[in-house]
Amino acid sequence: MDEHNDMDIAKDAVAEFAKDETARQQSQEGKKKKKDRRPLYYVLLALCAVLIAFQVPKILSLRQENTKPQRIGTTATDSQTDACIDNLWHIVRQLQLGETDIRGYACPLNGKPYLLIHEKGVYSVACPNAEAHGFSHVRVTTAKPIPELVP
């Protein structure tokens, strides 16, 4: 009887151990499964990074389009000169898009058409009466994305 009891206890112990072991294995498998998913997260993360990397130049170019171009020189300009530079800026954008007809634009000071020079693949658009703006030259070229105001 005692022996039998001992056997039972041993059996119980073994059964208990086996149960624990399977539980442990299951939990380990669960952990493994969780671990196995991590590469997927990395792939998704990498995809996001790639998407962002592709968007960054777009965002930057949008910002470039929206920000007013910095001017060479520190001279303060009046609103007419600003409007004139705006025109030059628009013309250069048209030229960059392959549109060379700039007849729609004129200096806001006297309505004269702009001067267009094409040299070595670079277009240079200048105000016909830069002196009226207080400069010897007011121009924008397709080579440099900055309006030039030459005193």
Ligand SMILES: [Zn+2]
């Ligand atoms: Zn002008």
